[in-house]
Amino acid sequence: MASQQFDPPSGTRDFLSRDLRMREHVFSVVRDVFERYGFEPLQTPAFERLETLTGKYGDEGDKLIFKILRRGEHEATGAADLALRYDMTVPLARVVAAYGSQLPTPYKRYAMGPVWRADRPGKGRFREFAQCDVDVVGSTSPMADAEVVCAVAEALDAVGVADFRVLVNSRRALSGLLEVYGIPSDLGGGVLITLDKLDKLAPDAVAAELMSARSLEAATARTLVDDLTAEDAVDRVRVMLKDSAGGRAGLEEIDRLIDLAKASVGGHRLAFTPSLVRGLDYYTGVIFEVVAAGMAGSIASGGRYDHLIANLGGPDVPACGGSIGVERIIGLLDSQNDEVRQTDIAVTVIDEDSAAELMEFTSELRKSGLRSEIYLGSSRKLAKQLKWAADRGARFALIYGQQERGERTVTVRDMESGEQTRVPVHELAEHLKGGCAASR
Amino acid sequence: MASQQFDPPSGTRDFLSRDLRMREHVFSVVRDVFERYGFEPLQTPAFERLETLTGKYGDEGDKLIFKILRRGEHEATGAADLALRYDMTVPLARVVAAYGSQLPTPYKRYAMGPVWRADRPGKGRFREFAQCDVDVVGSTSPMADAEVVCAVAEALDAVGVADFRVLVNSRRALSGLLEVYGIPSDLGGGVLITLDKLDKLAPDAVAAELMSARSLEAATARTLVDDLTAEDAVDRVRVMLKDSAGGRAGLEEIDRLIDLAKASVGGHRLAFTPSLVRGLDYYTGVIFEVVAAGMAGSIASGGRYDHLIANLGGPDVPACGGSIGVERIIGLLDSQNDEVRQTDIAVTVIDEDSAAELMEFTSELRKSGLRSEIYLGSSRKLAKQLKWAADRGARFALIYGQQERGERTVTVRDMESGEQTRVPVHELAEHLKGGCAASR
Numbered sequence: 001m002a003s004q005q006f007d008p009p010s011g012t013r014d015f016l017s018r019d020l021r022m023r024e025h026v027f028s029v030v031r032d033v034f035e036r037y038g039f040e041p042l043q044t045p046a047f048e049r050l051e052t053l054t055g056k057y058g059d060e061g062d063k064l065i066f067k068i069l070r071r072g073e074h075e076a077t078g079a080a081d082l083a084l085r086y087d088m089t090v091p092l093a094r095v096v097a098a099y100g101s102q103l104p105t106p107y108k109r110y111a112m113g114p115v116w117r118a119d120r121p122g123k124g125r126f127r128e129f130a131q132c133d134v135d136v137v138g139s140t141s142p143m144a145d146a147e148v149v150c151a152v153a154e155a156l157d158a159v160g161v162a163d164f165r166v167l168v169n170s171r172r173a174l175s176g177l178l179e180v181y182g183i184p185s186d187l188g189g190g191v192l193i194t195l196d197k198l199d200k201l202a203p204d205a206v207a208a209e210l211m212s213a214r215s216l217e218a219a220t221a222r223t224l225v226d227d228l229t230a231e232d233a234v235d236r237v238r239v240m241l242k243d244s245a246g247g248r249a250g251l252e253e254i255d256r257l258i259d260l261a262k263a264s265v266g267g268h269r270l271a272f273t274p275s276l277v278r279g280l281d282y283y284t285g286v287i288f289e290v291v292a293a294g295m296a297g298s299i300a301s302g303g304r305y306d307h308l309i310a311n312l313g314g315p316d317v318p319a320c321g322g323s324i325g326v327e328r329i330i331g332l333l334d335s336q337n338d339e340v341r342q343t344d345i346a347v348t349v350i351d352e353d354s355a356a357e358l359m360e361f362t363s364e365l366r367k368s369g370l371r372s373e374i375y376l377g378s379s380r381k382l383a384k385q386l387k388w389a390a391d392r393g394a395r396f397a398l399i400y401g402q403q404e405r406g407e408r409t410v411t412v413r414d415m416e417s418g419e420q421t422r423v424p425v426h427e428l429a430e431h432l433k434g435g436c437a438a439s440r
Numbered sequence: 441m442a443s444q445q446f447d448p449p450s451g452t453r454d455f456l457s458r459d460l461r462m463r464e465h466v467f468s469v470v471r472d473v474f475e476r477y478g479f480e481p482l483q484t485p486a487f488e489r490l491e492t493l494t495g496k497y498g499d500e501g502d503k504l505i506f507k508i509l510r511r512g513e514h515e516a517t518g519a520a521d522l523a524l525r526y527d528m529t530v531p532l533a534r535v536v537a538a539y540g541s542q543l544p545t546p547y548k549r550y551a552m553g554p555v556w557r558a559d560r561p562g563k564g565r566f567r568e569f570a571q572c573d574v575d576v577v578g579s580t581s582p583m584a585d586a587e588v589v590c591a592v593a594e595a596l597d598a599v600g601v602a603d604f605r606v607l608v609n610s611r612r613a614l615s616g617l618l619e620v621y622g623i624p625s626d627l628g629g630g631v632l633i634t635l636d637k638l639d640k641l642a643p644d645a646v647a648a649e650l651m652s653a654r655s656l657e658a659a660t661a662r663t664l665v666d667d668l669t670a671e672d673a674v675d676r677v678r679v680m681l682k683d684s685a686g687g688r689a690g691l692e693e694i695d696r697l698i699d700l701a702k703a704s705v706g707g708h709r710l711a712f713t714p715s716l717v718r719g720l721d722y723y724t725g726v727i728f729e730v731v732a733a734g735m736a737g738s739i740a741s742g743g744r745y746d747h748l749i750a751n752l753g754g755p756d757v758p759a760c761g762g763s764i765g766v767e768r769i770i771g772l773l774d775s776q777n778d779e780v781r782q783t784d785i786a787v788t789v790i791d792e793d794s795a796a797e798l799m800e801f802t803s804e805l806r807k808s809g810l811r812s813e814i815y816l817g818s819s820r821k822l823a824k825q826l827k828w829a830a831d832r833g834a835r836f837a838l839i840y841g842q843q844e845r846g847e848r849t850v851t852v853r854d855m856e857s858g859e860q861t862r863v864p865v866h867e868l869a870e871h872l873k874g875g876c877a878a879s880r
Contacts, residue, residue, distance in 0.1 A: 006534050006753075007538060008485050009487060009488060012485035014482070014484050014485070014531075014539075015484075016480070016539065016542075016543075021481065024481075035811060036809065036811050036812065037811075037812070038812065038832075040456070041455075041460045042456060042457070042460070044448065044454050044455075045448050046524070046554060046568060047556075049449050063512065066487075066508050066509075067508065067509040067515070068508055068509070069506075069508070071503070072503065076518075077518065078519070079518070080509050082449055082506075084508075094446050095454055095456075098448075102456075103456075104832070105817070106816050108813075108816075109457075114486060118511045118512075128486060128487075136816065141816045141818070142795070143795055143814055143816055147799075259796050260795055261799070263796065264799065264800070264803035313445075314446075343478050356699050356700050356703065359583065359586060359700050359703060359704065360704070363590065363703055363704035366476040366477060366594070367594075370476065371477075371478060372476065372478065373548075374583055376581045376583055377545070377546070378580065378581070392478075
């Protein structure tokens with residue numbers, strides 16, 4: 001029996017209640033923080049027109065887009081006209097282009113939801129996964145960058161990510177550095193792509209790649225890598241950047257960001273990091289990455305990308321944003337397995353004839369906010385039903401037999417102590433609310 | 441300029457903050473009710489394997505499935521291997537098959553989220569729309585049916601749908617009726633499909649179709665339609681059903697359902713409705729539809745479908761469920777346009793040099809739960825910034841100039857009265873929380 005025929009498609013997951021509740025909790029905490037910063041929610045469709053997405057993510061990205069076949073008579077052509085959302089940024093660009101003046105200026109929006117990429121599935125890598133993004137479109141203020149960093153950091157704090165640090169750099173500082181090293185601007189992009197590997201490869205390997213793939217001279221490659229990985233890298237680079245106008249501007253925006261964000265994030269958590277590059281070439285100003293103790297890679301990142309919206313088909317407006325790698329965080333919290341009580345009240349059914357009365361008082365319990373379940377199986381044995389109540393993790397089980405019916409009471413069984421009390425039907429909701437509240 | 445190039449794809453929608461908040465509110469209210477009934481959330485992927493979906497929705501349904509093209513070297517074949525979720529029931533059947541004994545018995549689950557159908561878009565008809573379903577898998581108890589009806593009705597109540605009624609019938613009662621009329625069982629399915637149109641077409645038109653398309657004799661067609669549409673239809677049908685064993689069983693399950701649900705739903709809202717058919721042929725027991733004053737069609741529906749899970753590829757377990765037409769309800773509430781305050785606090789920026797201090801106290805405000813926005817535009821004119829604060833619907837605007845800075849105070853401007861007060865920075869959060877709470 002090929003039982004995997006019932007598995008969800010490769011790279012996707014079914015979320016049953018416990019996992020789903022955990023996820024919803026994380027989203028709700030993050031949402032709450034973003035809302036307090038005045039970001040507004042935006043939800044775009046799961047799919048976009050194919051031409052809206054193609055060509056926006058590079059050749060490699062294009063291959064990972066899930067394309068939707070045309071329908072009806074066009075299905076036979078094998079052509080696609082729609083494609084699943086690949087990230088939250090291209091839809092944002094489309095929305096800014098479409099709604100323009102109807103949006104507030106600046107437009108501060110957050111987006112949380114699934115995106116789809118036809119990546120090879122692997123441990124912690126999915127084809128359907130969630131993104132949590134904040135972006136500010138239409139402001140050049142350094143405070144906008146700081147707001148993004150603060151919102152991301154506060155959300156991580158609120159979710160319960162312990163020990164994290166925000167690494168800060170600037171594309172202008174990086175360009176200034178290349179200028180000081182006399183690296184021609186046409187080589188700059190490639191050099192940065194290689195330097196971005198400094199957090200994964202040994203310095204020697206990076207230096208080698210700078211020579212082989214990026215045509216740098218050995219001496220230049222060597223000192224560049226040495227300077228960026230030295231213990232006093234920050235001081236060395238600070239001194240060097242003074243020699244370039246771009247470098248000075250970059251340093252200034254880094255210091256400004258740290259200064260503006262430090263009250264909220266904590267100065268000790270913010271660090272100018274000269275070797276931080278961020279692979280994506282659309283960043284134009286400050287860039288940041290959040291790293292957490294004991295986790296490889298980053299758990300959040302972002303920066304300023306002043307022309308991306310225009311490149312994606314929107315108007316040419318300045319923008320900055322950040323994104324939280326929420327799947328990684330949920331994975332992190334998952335191990336903090338907290339037992340959640342499944343239900344407050346389990347209602348046993350001893351006597352079919354009393355079902356209507358039993359549904360009546362259960363309805364009252366639910367309306368008063370108690371999570372209440374009625375036994376829906378076919379057994380009429382109390383012992384079996386009490387086992388069900390225990391399996392459901394109920395705080396109290398209710399028994400409503402002939403005797404109780406005669407005196408308009410319900411027997412309340414405390415599932416922790418086993419103690420049983422008869423409670424008048426009209427006092428039941430109050431009694432149980434008190435009991436459930438006391439044991440929380 | 442073809443500005444529709446920036447519209448979302450045909451039949452889909454972008455939800456900006458106001459609409460999205462309204463939707464999220466409805467989902468959250470519905471979820472809360474479902475949870476109190478002990479239903480557990482389930483979330484399955486946006487897409488399933490193509491073979492999981494094809495053949496499950498009839499020929500017409502198959503044409504409406506959005507299919508996803510194979511990727512990489514297989515893309516050129518034009519073949520699909522995945523398809524977007526078409527409803528919540530087939531994924532439920534797959535999950536029941538996949539997780540079997542890991543699920544509680546019965547498995548009471550709710551699912552809320554988008555489904556996709558390549559229908560021709562129209563007013564109120566979308567290609568991406570949300571469903572809110574509750575189902576009980578693995579119980580034959582009439583209380584399970586009643587729980588579904590009660591949960592759906594209570595959710596509608598909680599969302600604020602005024603005047604609604606729950607129409608109840610049973611497939612067994614319908615079969616009994618056909619039997620009493622001497623209609624051969626092989627014609628029964630077609631007859632029911634035509635009778636289902638009684639809520640849209642004139643009785644004469646339905647009678648005509650029963651003759652032309654369903655081969656009924658004129659006299660039979662005529663009296664059947666007359667009986668079902670008569671003012672005393674309920675009494676007539678009750679009497680007739682007594683002559684059939686199936687009819688008696690059907691009547692009994694209808695009365696039982698109404699009896700069990702009436703305390704929670706209200707007896708006046710529950711009505712045995714002999715002409716209720718429900719087009720879908722997978723129902724096996726009680727069926728229901730919820731109709732609301734002033735709305736054509738139903739806003740919720742469901743019933744018992746004891747073999748559907750098996751037909752969909754799962755194990756043969758009894759099941760019943762209901763679904764709320766949440767898009768229609770949101771459309772209904774949409775007109776009750778309530779002004780939501782966008783933000784609590786608008787922080788003006790008069791002096792760039794004070795930005796760090798300003799971010800510091802704003803951070804405190806946010807941490808104390810106040811939704812606070814900082815002016816991120818380039819103007820340094822107070823009048824312009826106060827206009828921005830008004831546009832954002834802020835309750836208070838804050839001004840932090842040279843004077844305030846010197847005395848460690850902030851000027852708080854009441855945006856309703858225009859009154860201004862200086863408040864020490866360390867008292868600011870308390871002061872504003874009080875002010876915002878008082879005006880809610």
